[in-house]
Amino acid sequence: xxxxxxxxxxxxxxxxxxxxxxxxxxxxxxxxxxxxxxxxxxxxxxxxxxxxxxxxxxxxxxxxxxxxxxxxxxxxxxxxxxxxxxxxxxxxxxxxxxxxxxxxxxxxxxxxxxxxxxxxxxxxxxxxxxxxxxxxxxxxxxxxxxxxxxxxxxxxxxxxxxxxxxxxxxxxxxxxxxxxxxxxxxxxxxxxxxxxxxxxxxxxxxxxxxxxxxxxxxxxxxxxxxxxxxxxxxxxxxxxxxxxxxxxxxxxxxxxxxxxxxxxxxxxxxxxxxxxxxxxxxxx
Numbered sequence: 001x002x003x004x005x006x007x008x009x010x011x012x013x014x015x016x017x018x019x020x021x022x023x024x025x026x027x028x029x030x031x032x033x034x035x036x037x038x039x040x041x042x043x044x045x046x047x048x049x050x051x052x053x054x055x056x057x058x059x060x061x062x063x064x065x066x067x068x069x070x071x072x073x074x075x076x077x078x079x080x081x082x083x084x085x086x087x088x089x090x091x092x093x094x095x096x097x098x099x100x101x102x103x104x105x106x107x108x109x110x111x112x113x114x115x116x117x118x119x120x121x122x123x124x125x126x127x128x129x130x131x132x133x134x135x136x137x138x139x140x141x142x143x144x145x146x147x148x149x150x151x152x153x154x155x156x157x158x159x160x161x162x163x164x165x166x167x168x169x170x171x172x173x174x175x176x177x178x179x180x181x182x183x184x185x186x187x188x189x190x191x192x193x194x195x196x197x198x199x200x201x202x203x204x205x206x207x208x209x210x211x212x213x214x215x216x217x218x219x220x221x222x223x224x225x226x227x228x229x230x231x232x233x234x235x236x237x238x239x240x241x242x243x244x245x246x247x248x249x250x251x252x253x254x255x256x257x258x259x260x261x262x263x264x265x266x267x268x269x270x271x272x273x274x275x276x277x278x279x280x281x282x283x284x
Contacts, residue, residue, distance in 0.1 A: 004048035025042055
């Protein structure tokens, strides 16, 4: 089962596994040879032609896609949860229309732009802010392990849940642990690695881990305690030619609406700059 999209003059397929299991497919794979597959369409070809792929780890991208799909207008929007680095790599390979990123440069402290420049050197891109969010430590309700800060992560017997390398959350956690002299804690027995903000929260909610770093909206979704660690800017990276696409025009317009901002605010996002274009640097 796959979703389809037409990008860069070619058809691309996206397996509907994990979080995509409940999503209606565009086609079924009937044969494969290397990286090429043959598919049988499940509905008219015009529908997949309208698909627009959004990659990134922010649950707000799922909300954005659903809001757009509920409205009349061009585009059928498909959110594929990916780390920031994976999303940028896909954008460079023209495998997504949009990449969501939250990557702070360890050397300069600059948000997103250094990584965007590194991945999109041969592409002209535009960057828009989706929102700002708080990243922090998630614990079971009542904080039974008495976690106060990242310095608490060195406690004996504490089971840590971490994101995959390349994700913004993992980079932030690595930096915080290094500053606390605890970076080796990532390799200790009991450390669980997952993919996605919500999977960190789910692991803690089900008792598979005691603490992990994720966003406030993930904590709210699972009723967990939240200890703020940092505030980050979440940006949307779009190839400049795509700005003429009516589907992306709709998406950028939605970012500035009161209803969308209100809903994001209820999930702990700061929407005061949602829809603003980031103009600093050569990649803007």
